[in-house]
Amino acid sequence: MSPEWRDEAEKRLRTELSAERMNFVTSSMSNVYLNCPDGGSRYLVFRFENGELAELLLGQGEPPTAEFKITGQYETFARITRAELSSHRALMTGKLKLKGNMVKALKLAAIADRMNKVLSKIPASY
């Protein structure tokens, strides 16, 4: 969750996911990481417009409003990134909490998986 990681994430999302691969989606999602290694919380907000990454924000405290908000422990997100836990299982066991219209979220589930796949390849230590 460093600024360097954010910059690399932005670069990879822009180069590896075309607007077509992102189904020309216009939406936003904030991931809220609780209990980060420093004890605090972080957020990561993705905003897409017509399939293009328009904004990727990393910050602390309350995240800006987004269409979807996913909240969970830092360790849960880390396990998902290390492919030790699927995001579906994390949601279905309540380890992650989704806020937002579930019907729309279903439409975007495949896109979110594509994003996660790209992000999981960023070298990082947890």
Place this chain on the structure above:
Amino acid sequence: MDKSDDPYFIDFPGRIRAIQLEMAKQGIDAYLGSRLRTLSWTLDAFAPWRSFVVIPAEGLPTAFTFVIDAARLADDSWLDEDHVMGFAPMGGQDQIELIADFIKELLPGGKGRLGIESGMSNYLPEGNLTHYEYERYARALPGCELVNAHTIIDRLATIKDAGTINRFREASRMVDIGHQAVLDALQDGGWKGKTETEIAGLAAYAMRKAGSEWEWSFTGGNEIASGYRTGLVGGACTPASRRELREGEPLMVDLHAMFKLGLGDHAHNYLIAPVTERQRWHADNFIDIVKRTLQTYRAGITPSGLAEQMIGFADERGFADYMVPGFEHGIGLMGDEWRIGLNDGPFPYWTNPDHVYCAGELIICAMQYACPDEGIGFRYENPIVLHEDHCEPLSAFPLRVDEIH
């Protein structure tokens, strides 16, 4: 399509405003509807899964249903997809947390009076809040006082608007098509070898061809009874069985069709030849009391008053022993069955025998004639609109007990 060119138009936004006006009068800040009748009446869509509607003090309602059906419900409803949410067993998305969070955001500081729907019913899919749901919502909404408020909807839904009546009229037309298909199939020996389930199916096919959405009744769809099953004591519920029709026996065909949540419900009766004089006597008694009942129904009468008159008539004619002493059940858009008026009689949540009918009420004129000792019985059901000086039966299939040869 607006009111001027759609005979089935219902002013759903107007209904919501009427509910909100009543909520304000009763100091209710938000309304959590869970009954099937409330969902149909406010959403204009069939909600077969556990569903809820949250009505704020102002603005549009939001529906919540099982996520697998939310997109379809939004497509059928007058509400847009931002006002139909799906719930699922996922973090933050189960029905309690999702809806409680939604209500908290509606109410300043998460505090206020929340109208809920509690009670009991002999109608299985009524949908009152369960004890478990009540406890969970109460815990999830610590700033809210949960108050039973279903009479708001029930009062507003009692008198039917033109669009609702026209939907029932169209569903009744479809039922009549089903009856004609059954009659055509039974005539000239066609009845031989047919079973009750087969009759239910061929009627369903004819009605669906005419546009019916389903045979909506939870009593097994189309109810068919033959032989002794027509005469079961109090037997006003006969899901079709695999019983084969037999000569010399009665047959009762009770069909259900649905059109835009409006419900058709009409029963027609047969005697399969050879017909005895005694069977014909029973049949004539039945036809006469149905005619008299239809002539009597109007605004200003009560269920008990009508029952007394009709049982008196049956007594004079010597067939009172065979009459079930009830002549109606309530009806409304899908899910609103059985209730008459506000169900505010001496037995809570049952028909008030002293309910005074008003013009614009819609009920099912329903009666059951049963002589179990002789294995014969008949049923009549038909949606009727009550007017000041008469009633209007919506199914137009000829009233008679047909003899089939």
